[in-house]
Amino acid sequence: MKAKEIIGRGEEVHGRLYVKVEKQEVRELIKTLKENKFQHFVMLSCIDWIDDGEFELVYHLWSYEYREHVMISTRIKREGEEMESLHDLFPQIETYEREIKEMYGVNFIGNERLTPFFLEGWPHMPPMRKDFDSKKFIKDVFESIPPVEDEDEGI
């Protein structure tokens, strides 16, 4: 794989290069790839490994020249650890970081735009965390709202 030659590490998984790194190394790696024709930042995703107490952040990159997909994965602690914002490398990272902040509560230092995104007026814990009890939430919020009864005005 061309990507492996460029960065000299990682393993091939299902035709993609999967690179596990520390969070300090992510910036340098993405920068190197960007300079070597990996010009498409596909997405940034987050996985909640609740048993390990960690969040996994995966940065996906794609090259049109080599037709290769690279996944750069890093793990941070669920509580009390923050990630550096990389939106100066690819501007679209800003929006992905904004979404992950809302859905998982991961803070990205340097991103000025971590404002509410999809959820308006959300007062609870971030809903995509594994310890968010969805069924209990439904029971407390939506099921506790009473139906509007009116015997005169039948439907």
Add this chain to the structure above:
Amino acid sequence: MKYEEWSKISRIASKKSLWILHFCTGCGAIEMPPVMTSRFDMERFGMAPMATPRQADVLLITGYLTVKTLKRVIQVYEQMQDPKYVVAFGSCPINGGMYWDSYNTINQLDKYLPVDLYLAGCMPRPEGIINAMMELMEMIEKGEARGWEKYRKNYEKYKKNQEMAFKFGKVEE
């Protein structure tokens, strides 16, 4: 002529000219184009799609609603002129459908808006939609579709429910 007699005539006339505003929230929007166009041709029943809420008679909620969308639906509904009817489409507005345990999907639409007719299915076929519309026309003629009166009468209760949903259950008394 008495008011009751006149309103009966007006209902018979209005049931044959329903202008529909389809609020395309979920997958139900996909079923609407065949209903509107030549294959199923809803215009032969006097129904036509309408672009604005202020000229529409029927509000079609075509799928699941998140809390964020519900706010917009309520704005649209309150802009419509009386008499107005709400048809809830598919299983999602009935009890949440496949999104019943989602953190952001309201499960039952008629807690927040008066629904005149529920149309079950996931999604309902165009035949089902036309059948529901015929049913709605019959209800209008008989004077059974009175959701808009219910909304006026119980406005406070509806507003309270809506507010509870917007704040995700955390309402300060």
